[in-house]
Amino acid sequence: MNEKSVTVDYVSRVEGQGALNIEVSADGEVKEVQLRIFEPPKFFESFLVGRKFDEVMELTSRICGVCPVAHQITALRAVENAMGIMVSEQTRDLRKLFALSAHINSNVLNMYFFAVPDLLGYESAVAMIKDYPSIVRRGLKLKKLGNDLTDLIGGKAVHPVTAVVKGFTKVPSKKDLDTFKKRFKEARKDALETVDMFAKLQVPEFVRKCEHIALSNPKEYAINEGRMVSTEGLDIEESAYRQYIVEKQVPYSHAKHSFVVGRDSFMVGPLARVNLNFNRLSEDAREAAKGLNDYKFPNFNPFVAHLARAIELVHDVDECIEIMDRLPLKDEDLTVMVKEGEGFAITEAPRGILHHHYKINRDGIVTAADIVTPTAHNANNIEKDLWHLVPKFLHLPPEEIALKCEMLIRAYDPCISCSTHFLKVDIRRGKR
Amino acid sequence: MGNKPKPKIAVFKFTGCAGCQMEILHLEDEMLQILDAFDISYWVMVKSHNLKGPYDISLIEGSVSTPREIREIKEIRAKTKMLVALGDCAVTGCIPSIKNWFPQRELEKKVYPDTSVIFSTKIYGIDEYVPVDVYLKGCPPHRNTILELLKGYLLGIRPFIRPHCVCVECKLRENSCLITIKNRPCMGPVINSGCGALCPTVNRDCEGCYGPMSSPNASALAETFRKIGLPEKDIVRKFRKYAGTTPDFRKEAEGE
Numbered sequence: 001m002n003e004k005s006v007t008v009d010y011v012s013r014v015e016g017q018g019a020l021n022i023e024v025s026a027d028g029e030v031k032e033v034q035l036r037i038f039e040p041p042k043f044f045e046s047f048l049v050g051r052k053f054d055e056v057m058e059l060t061s062r063i064c065g066v067c068p069v070a071h072q073i074t075a076l077r078a079v080e081n082a083m084g085i086m087v088s089e090q091t092r093d094l095r096k097l098f099a100l101s102a103h104i105n106s107n108v109l110n111m112y113f114f115a116v117p118d119l120l121g122y123e124s125a126v127a128m129i130k131d132y133p134s135i136v137r138r139g140l141k142l143k144k145l146g147n148d149l150t151d152l153i154g155g156k157a158v159h160p161v162t163a164v165v166k167g168f169t170k171v172p173s174k175k176d177l178d179t180f181k182k183r184f185k186e187a188r189k190d191a192l193e194t195v196d197m198f199a200k201l202q203v204p205e206f207v208r209k210c211e212h213i214a215l216s217n218p219k220e221y222a223i224n225e226g227r228m229v230s231t232e233g234l235d236i237e238e239s240a241y242r243q244y245i246v247e248k249q250v251p252y253s254h255a256k257h258s259f260v261v262g263r264d265s266f267m268v269g270p271l272a273r274v275n276l277n278f279n280r281l282s283e284d285a286r287e288a289a290k291g292l293n294d295y296k297f298p299n300f301n302p303f304v305a306h307l308a309r310a311i312e313l314v315h316d317v318d319e320c321i322e323i324m325d326r327l328p329l330k331d332e333d334l335t336v337m338v339k340e341g342e343g344f345a346i347t348e349a350p351r352g353i354l355h356h357h358y359k360i361n362r363d364g365i366v367t368a369a370d371i372v373t374p375t376a377h378n379a380n381n382i383e384k385d386l387w388h389l390v391p392k393f394l395h396l397p398p399e400e401i402a403l404k405c406e407m408l409i410r411a412y413d414p415c416i417s418c419s420t421h422f423l424k425v426d427i428r429r430g431k432r
Numbered sequence: 433m434g435n436k437p438k439p440k441i442a443v444f445k446f447t448g449c450a451g452c453q454m455e456i457l458h459l460e461d462e463m464l465q466i467l468d469a470f471d472i473s474y475w476v477m478v479k480s481h482n483l484k485g486p487y488d489i490s491l492i493e494g495s496v497s498t499p500r501e502i503r504e505i506k507e508i509r510a511k512t513k514m515l516v517a518l519g520d521c522a523v524t525g526c527i528p529s530i531k532n533w534f535p536q537r538e539l540e541k542k543v544y545p546d547t548s549v550i551f552s553t554k555i556y557g558i559d560e561y562v563p564v565d566v567y568l569k570g571c572p573p574h575r576n577t578i579l580e581l582l583k584g585y586l587l588g589i590r591p592f593i594r595p596h597c598v599c600v601e602c603k604l605r606e607n608s609c610l611i612t613i614k615n616r617p618c619m620g621p622v623i624n625s626g627c628g629a630l631c632p633t634v635n636r637d638c639e640g641c642y643g644p645m646s647s648p649n650a651s652a653l654a655e656t657f658r659k660i661g662l663p664e665k666d667i668v669r670k671f672r673k674y675a676g677t678t679p680d681f682r683k684e685a686e687g688e
Contacts, residue, residue: 015477047531065448068449113478117480147460415450
C-alpha cells in the first residue's frame with residue numbers, strides 16, 4: 001500500500017470555513033488528523049468588555065447567523081443571573097418556543113440540505129431537485145415553519161430584536177399563534193416522515209464510545225435551562241462549568257479544543273440530548289424512536305445524529321403546540337434595576353451546549369466575558385472520531401475517504417463561525 | 433427563457449456570521465424559482481461541487497480581516513461581472529468592527545494564549561480593497577431586498593435599493609416618534625431603511641443595524657441625544673456599533 005494523504009481544502013455543506021488534513025503511512029497507520037478551522041477570529045469576548053448589559057444579546061447574536069436565537073437566550077440568561085433578575089413563567093415559555101423554532105429551522109437545514117445529499121449520493125440538495133422534488137419541497141416547508149415562527153416571536157429570524165433582559169418587547173397575539181398552531185399540527189406528518197426517511201437511509205456503521213454531554217431537566221426536554229449531565233456521570237450546575245470543562249489552543253486551528261478535566265474529549269448536540277433525555281421526549285417522538293428496528297438509544301454512532309435530529313423534530317413540533325396552548329400572552333413590565341454581579345448560563349443550541357459567562361459592574365458595563373460554543377466543544381471529538389473512522393476506509397481511494405470524513409463532520413453540523421470566538425479559561429476568580 | 437445561458441451566481445463567506453447566507457436560504461417560497469433562473473456556480477455552504485468562475489454575480493458576505501481574505505477578494509473581483517456587498521459586514525464591517533477601536537495585540541492576548549499563529553487585520557468592508565457594484569445594507573439585508581436584486585438582474589433594470597433613513601418607513605407604519613414623543617435615543621434618523629422600521633414598531637429604539645443612510649447628519653443626531661440627556665459614553669457606544677469606522681460615523685464614534 002502507498003502512503004495516502006487526504007486533504008479537503010474547504011469542507012462544504014457546513015457553516016463556516018474549515019479544512020481537513022489526514023496523513024496515512026505506507027503500512028496503513030493514521031499519522032495525522034487535523035481539522036483546521038481557518039475561519040478568521042472575531043474577538044467578541046475582547047470587545048464585549050466595555051459594552052452595556054442590554055447590548056450583550058444584540059452583539060453576541062452576531063457571533064452566529066445560524067443560531068442567533070441560542071446566543072441571545074444564553075446571553076440574556078447570563079446577564080439576568082448576574083443582576084439577580086427573575087423572569088415570569090410566560091417569558092420562560094416564550095423563550096422555549098423561540099428556541100424550539102430556531103432548532104427546527106437549523107436542524108431541518110442540516111438534515112435536508114447538508115446531510116441527505118450525502119446519503120442519496122448527490123453533491124447538494126440543488127442537484128436532488130430533479131429526482132427527489134418531494135423531499136426538497138418537504139425540507140423547504142419544514143424549514144419555513146421554524147423560520148416563520150422565529151420571525152413572529154423575534155421580529156426577524158436572523159438576529160431577532162424583541163428578546164430583551166426580563167422578557168419580550170412585543171408578545172405575539174393569540175390570533176397569530178392560532179394560525180401557527182394549525183400549521184404545526186399539519187407539520188406532525190412531515191416530521192414523522194423525516195424520521196422515516198432517515199431510518200431508511202443507510203449510514204456508515206461506526207461506533208465509538210465517548211462521553212456525551214447535554215443539559216437535563218426533570219420537568220421538560222431541556223433546551224434553555226437545566227443541569228449539565230453526561231453519560232460518564234457528570235452532573236453539575238451551569239455556574240460550575242469552568243471547574244469541569246477546559247480547553248487548549250492547537251497551532252493549526254482558530255478553534256480551541258475542549259475536554260472534561262481529567263478525562264477526554266466529548267460530544268454535545270442532538271445525539272447526546274436524545275441519549276441522555278430520551279424519557280423527556282414527547283410521546284410521539286418516543287414512539288417514533290421505539291418503532292425503529294435498526295437503531296436503539298443510547299446510541300454511540302455519531303452518524304445517528306441525523307436520526308436524533310429527526311426524532312427531536314417530532315418532539316419540537318409537539319412541544320411548540322403545547323406551549324402555544326398555555327401562553328397567556330400578556331404585556332409585561334420590563335424595567336430592570338442595574339446591579340453588579342457575575343452570571344453564568346448554559347443552553348442547548350441546535351448543535352449542543354452553549355456557555356456564556358459575564359461580569360457586570362454597578363454601572364451595567366461588562367467587565368469580563370467568556371463564551372464557549374457547541375462547535376468549540378465538538379471540534380476535539382470530531383478529530384478523535386476521525387482517527388478511528390479513517391482506518392475503516394483505507395481500502396478506498398483518497399476522494400472517497402475524504403467524503404466519509406466530510407460526512408462525519410457534517411453529522412456534527414459544525415457551526416464554524418461560532419467556534420472561533422471563545423476566550424481562554426482565566427477569568428474565574430482565584431486563578432491568576 | 434429560451435436557450436440563453438442562466439446567469440452564474442457565486443456566494444462567498446468572508447469574516448461574518450453566515451446570517452446573510454441564511455437570509456438567502458430563508459427565501460423558501462421562491463427558492464425553486466431562483467434555482468430555475470440562476471446557476472449556483474459557487475456556494476460552499478450549500479454544495480460540494482464548486483466552480484472557479486468567472487461569475488456573473490458574486491455575493492460577498494463578511495468583511496475583510498486577514499491577509500488571505502485580501503488576496504481572495506481581489507481574485508473574486510477579477511472574475512466577477514457584478515460584485516455585491518451582501519450585508520453590513522461586507523459594507524461597513526458591522527459588529528466585529530468594534531474591535532478596530534482596540535490595539536490588535538490586546539484583543540489577541542485575551543483570546544489566544546499563543547498569538548504567533550494569529551494574523552488578523554483591522555476590519556473593513558470589502559470596498560476598502562476592491563470596487564463594489566451593489567451595496568445591500570442590513571444585518572442581514574431583508575430577504576426581499578435580495579430578491580429585488582435578483583429580479584432586477586433578470587429584467588436588466590436597476591434594483592430599487594432604498595437610500596433613505598428608517599424614519600421614512602416608520603412614518604409609513606404610522607408609529608409615533610420615539611425621539612420627539614418619548615425622548616428615547618433612536619438611531620433611525622441616520623440609519624438606512626430596508627427593515628420596515630422593525631424595531632420602533634416592536635417598541636425598541638433603532639440600534640442601527642442597517643448602517644448609515646446616504647449622507648447622514650450624525651453630529652446633529654448626537655446633539656439631539658445630548659439634549660435628551662444621554663451620557664457621552666452611551667452616545668459613543670451607539671455610533672461605535674455597526675459602522676463605527678466609516679467616515680459617516682467615525683467622528684461621533686470617537687467621542688470628545
